[in-house]
Amino acid sequence: MPDFSLPAAVPISWYLILSAVLFTLGIAGFLLRRSIITVFMSIELMLNAVNLTFVTFSYKLKAVDGHIFTFFVMVVAAAEAAVGLAIILTVFRNRSTLEIDEVNSLKL
Amino acid sequence: MSGNFEPTGAELLRFLPEIVLTLAATFLMVLEPLTDRGAKRALPAIALLGLVVALFSAIMAQAQPGLAFSGMIVVDGFTTFFRVLVIAIGILTILISTNYLRQEGSEGGEYYALLLFSIAGQCIMIAANELIILFIGLEASSIATYIMAGYLRDDKRNNEAALKYFLLGSFATAFLLYGIAWTYGLTGTTNLSRVREVLLSPASPDTFLISIAAGLMFVGFAFKVSAAPFQMWAPDVYQGAPAPVSGFMSAGPKAAAFAVLLRVFLTAFEPVKERWEPLLWWSALATMIIGNFAALRQGNIKRLLAYSSIAHAGYVMVAVTAHSEIGTTAAMFYLAAYALTNLGAFALVTHVARHNERYVEVNDFAGLGQRQPVTAALLTVFLLSLIGVPLTAGFFGKFYIFRAALDSNLVWLTILGLLNSALAAYYYLRIIVVMYMQPPSETEEDDLLPMSAGIQFTAWFTAAAVIVLGVYPSLVLDFAGRSAALLR
């Protein structure tokens, strides 16, 4: 009879895989979604995936600095978000669209 | 990373440039809303003042080289060289920008503040001896530049440039960050020197995983220096952004990014070099080829210079690939020479482009030789330097790079690089041809005014520098050589 009992603790690798999946999802979102906002959100997702990696490693290494890095990253992400939204806003003001594919007048 | 948290005076001194720049920037931000139209004229002066002070503090910092803030910041010749470079770039950018902003009718303190923030960020990158600091500096620099690229809010080209730069930039940054995370995880540290030690120690982690981490970080750096295969953004952004900002981007952020690329790969990841050597080799070659060939067909001069800047990134990559002290020296000299040349070129492009950048096609330069002989002559100097004709800085840049490459037995890369530089001559010559050998076009409604003081100064200064470095490169080279030796 197979043993369905879960392991005592979730292995580190699971977290890493999870974060990798999240990162990939972020990439996929960036590539597949059409709305600039969503694309932007998927970047945030990628950053958070990285955060997860940091925390995981910091836990594994029994060192606190990993946690600190996440805060740094969050701060930076926040700043980026502010700027990003501002830029998206101006784009919307001028083109009154959030279709990412319509923003391609500069080419070749 | 343990240690006391009260920084010593020496440590503060080593961090002084960043402090100065940040204070100046903040001060400008605060001042901006309080000043009325007339008083805004004073803002660039303040910014310049801040930059000059920063410049001096950077030089003073060199008096006490060493680590700061428990090893997060390192001040050595390398740092100082690039700090001085980017700050100088900032000064020239301001000189180019003032008149431009005035004629575009949006003089604002924030522009200068952002410029200063961006430069501060670049200084942090340059001085960073620790991956997170490096990341923060890079982000600070980038975010500020994102905004500058879209500075003229109502200009569609600006919007698009900003958006592209922002989205793709942060996309690439995510990769970089992911790489940092893995490096941290695998080595248990983010301090470059320590990473190196770990990788050299018997306890070194699996080189496969570590090289993956290095690869992820390379993505981020390569994007910032617009090296293949991550160069796509550059032409669009350079074309869309305001001309002075394009000039700035082609000089400052690029130099800083190359600085960190050199530092990270030649210190931290040096032990696993046989992993990334081929990568850089191909990247360098691809960058040169893409840049030069794509430039052959360009009508828009900003876009043409964008492609050319890609190509030049390729040449620097060759020097990085050589990963030797003379390679580093060559890269440093080249970046300085290129920054000067390109700022001069963009200054004149800004001048010719006029209000709302209506004259940015190569053909708009027709007959410049008759209309403004001096402008044409100066631009010719810059173009010859970009071609790499002797007695210009550009020539020595190329010469040192290919010498370094041959010194590391990169024979084929050198030959291909040389042929590339010969090919490149074609599209630079086209501009000269248009300026001197074709009559001016009659279709221009508003005529070309004399150069503004700022642009005039920039152009003359950079031209002089280009020629002086072309005749006596030792001025910069010796210092670069000594700093390159200090690295590790």
Next chain:
Amino acid sequence: MTLLDALIAIPAAGFLITLLLPRDNPGLVRNFTLFVSLVVFLLSLGLIGPVQENPGVMHFETNVPWIDYPAIRYHVGVDGMSLWLIILSTLLTPICILVSWNYIQKRVKEFYAFLLLLLAGVTGVFVALDLFLFYVFWEVSLVPMYFLIGVWGHDRRIYAAVKFFLFTMAGSVLMLGAIIVLYLKGGSFDLPFLLDSMAKGGLVLNPGQQFWMFLAFFVAFAVKVPLFPLHTWLPDAHGEAPTAGSIMLASVLLKLGAYGLVRVCLPLFPRVARENADWIIGLAIIGIIYGALVAMVQPNMKRLVAYSSVSHLGFVVLGIFSFTQIGLDGAVYQMLNHGISTGALFMLVGYLYERRHSLEIADFGGVSSVAPWLSVMFVVTTLASIGLPLLNNFVGEYLVLQGAAQVNFTYAVFAAIGVILSACYMLWLVQRTFYGETPHEVAHHMKDFNAREWATMLPLLALMVWMGVYSQSFIPAITASNSRTLDMTRQSAVASQPQAPGPLARLKEIFHVR
């Protein structure tokens, strides 16, 4: 600051000063540049005495560090071979300035400035003893010529200028690579030092390296010479360049390539050079005949003369790679002769153009009836360039062919065909241009020489005769330095093939039939 440095510095300074002169006063510009170039010329005559005392070694040497990392030195000197080439350049510059006196009317200032810069550049190439310096001057001399063609040329000037620039550039970047490799292997850019350490075995290159580096240098020089089939930029450049440009291009710039072969290629890579001499000579001979044949059918005077240059320079290369004293002396002497006679030809064609405003041979005819002296001078120059005895080219061609014949008589046989053909195309040109009935528009426009034009013609005429009748004023210096070059390329012992028996043994030997 020796006399030699002055010869570079004065024109360079003149270039800058000219740029500062007022744009609205062309007369001042002309006179100033003429003055400068004459001063330079007179100074350059000062080289002759000291050099001729001992032409084998370098004179007026200056050797000071320029850039200390990597060690690049400003090392210049003049010996018997470079001596006359320098004087040729300094002589032709004032002549070019006089030639352009009325011809150039737009952007006068820049034009004359570039002529001076060009002079500085080529002089630099001829005196540089540091390979890096050599390359720098090489490229510097490229830029002014590019502008001379591109700005003041004829209709298709832009195509011609860019083609000229890219051909030379493509050749020279590889040379730069080879120079760097030499530096890395030999630890110096200094040519004498490199040769010395090569002789002492300090600098050893394996055959592969030698071959590729030789090729890199050779291609760079062959483009400039120009050697068939790398010559196609020349007709365009000449066809489109202004008169002065054509003169400098033909008389001086083409010599840079040949000079480089003798000064750099042969001493540095003696073994490879000798091993590859056969196919190079083959190309040279093809060039001689090919250039002549194509020249014959050119409808445009300047292009005709341009192709004739391809033919003449073929003789030079032939002489150089014959590796005989006689051939090499002939080659170097032929450089000078070609400089004088072809320069004069381009000048006279330019004068015809100024009068008739056309370069198409078909637009001319019967010129001698209206401009007898112009015609006489043209014919004399023509005769010089087709190698009539007692005029300069004959001496050079004879030496080259005699030298080639000593290596392999077959070379002489084929090369001498070029001498026949030269008579064909040149005399045909003369007939169609100067003889026959005089069309109205020719009679209407054509004037005979004026004083300025005489002033440009007579020195060249005098030289054609002098160099043809009393070559001893020039050749000894050349011989001395050439014999030094040859010593450097001398092989340990050239194996002599066994004597085939039978009546034709010696003949076979002469013909290299094995």
Next chain:
Amino acid sequence: MHQLWLIPAFPLLGFLINGIFGKKFSKRAVSLFAVGSVLLSFLWVVKTLMAISPLETLYTEHYFTWIASGAALNIGFDLSVDRLTSVMLLVVTGIGSLIHIYATGYMAHEPGPNHGGYYRFFSYLNLFMFFMLILVLAANYLLLFVGWEGVGLCSYLLIGFYFVKKSATNAGIKAFVVNRIGDFGFSLAIFLIFIQFGSLDFQKVFAQAGGLADEVQAGVITATCLLLMVGAAGKSAQVPLYVWLPDAMEGPTPVSALIHAATMVTAGVYMVARSAPLFNHAPIAMEVVAVIGLLTAVMAATIGMTQNDIKKVYAYSTVSQLGYMFLACGVGAYSAGIYHVMTHAFFKALLFLGAGSVIHALQGEQDLRNMGGLRSKIPVTFLTLLCASLAIAGFPYTSGFMSKDEILVAAHHHSPAMFWIGVITASMTAFYVWRALFLCFFGRYRGSAHPHESPLVITLPLGVLALLSILGGFFRVPVWLEPVLGKAPEGHDPALVIISVAAGLIGIFLAWLFYVAKPGLPDTFARALKGLYTLVYNKYFVDEAYDAVIIRPVVDGSRTVLWKGFDVGVVDGIVNGVGSVSRGVGGILRTLQGGSIRNYAALTLLGAVLVLAAVAFTGGAQ
């Protein structure tokens, strides 16, 4: 030092003076300088020859080194004389002076295409004298080559003297180019000589010529001599390079007399005779020389019989007479060859000058069919021409008889066949020369002009030359030349003499029969032998053949294949191809820059994957 250099120096001076200042001089002054300079050099020749005699060996004067390269090669500007030279010198300067005098009259009312015609003519003529004397006096092959090319140049200039006439300038170019082909061979010979002997000085070369290994003689010397013969054939209008000489008659008549009859065209013979020490070691080459000479003699003679232009007739006769001289050299009778050079100079110069006088009298008429019956109108000319015709026909004890006899005897000595061919040629010669004489002076006048006798300056030289052509044979040149060229083969078989005389007389008789007694005959013959006649009348279509086989293919080929094809097509094609290809590549690369953010991101991702793959799977060093 006997200042030999003065001999050529005088004409050179005359050339310079007339050439530079002649435009401002009166015709009288021009003639003074021109004729004076030549006379002076003639006198100087006489003086020096007397001073230096007996001249049995080369007397050389060295002036300066002309070309030197290292120790190996040193060519001096040296002049030398010996008996061979002396004959040539006297002929050149002597005949030259007479013709100069003649020309002052002949060209008197020569306006010239531009007003400079007169002085231009005489400066060219003096220049020619200069080069001719250099040629003769040269002490080494290269200096000889100088004169060689120089006279070629002058002949080019003088043939094309009326440069407005296309035919004239064409003829000039033809002459120069064909000569160049000859010179091509000559120069190759010079290279060979230098390679073999390490010197070009006659003395050094000939001194070594004797002591050579057999295979060298068979190989190098034969090759050298054949190449020398190529040169001689070009200059002396031998088969196959004779084509230029008939066209050369475009030049003024004194030119035809001086250059294309008396002096320049005999340079080839002189050169061969001068190189006798070499030829003597190359029997094969000598055979070739003899055959070529004979062939030329016959061929030219046949053509000469059909020509109607009086100068053309004499031109072909010149070619054929030159053939005789080479025959002489070929059979080893160099002295006889030189002997014939001299006598030929006398009577052929006279023939041309006489013809000139006729043309002069008829205001430029040259076609024999428009002459006739001039016997009474211009008696002096007639008488002189009569003497010349007698001489060339080999009438006993005229100069022509003497020299031609020597040659035929030598030929017989060598091979009887050659003798017989020579004899037949002799009678042909007699025939066409007398044909010309009869057509010109007998019968009734068929032209329209008003003939008048020429002035004294013209008739005087005619007289002198007439005297020489009758009595000139009594200068026993072969005897005088023995020390230099060795003994001519001996044995005067009276039979041979009678045969050759008879041949001449038969020729004369036939000419009389055809053109005086029964004027109808020629046409009947022409009709009877139509094919042969047209062939010969059109000079065997040699010019046409050359044109079709050599000239057109070369010119057209150069234009279409080499220039348009290779230069523009292939080389520039490749160059421009590289250009357009790289532009194409550029275009492709630009399409990466589609402007769409998502594409860029995708590419970035792709790049990232590539990068990771690269770092992950590279085993290290490339």
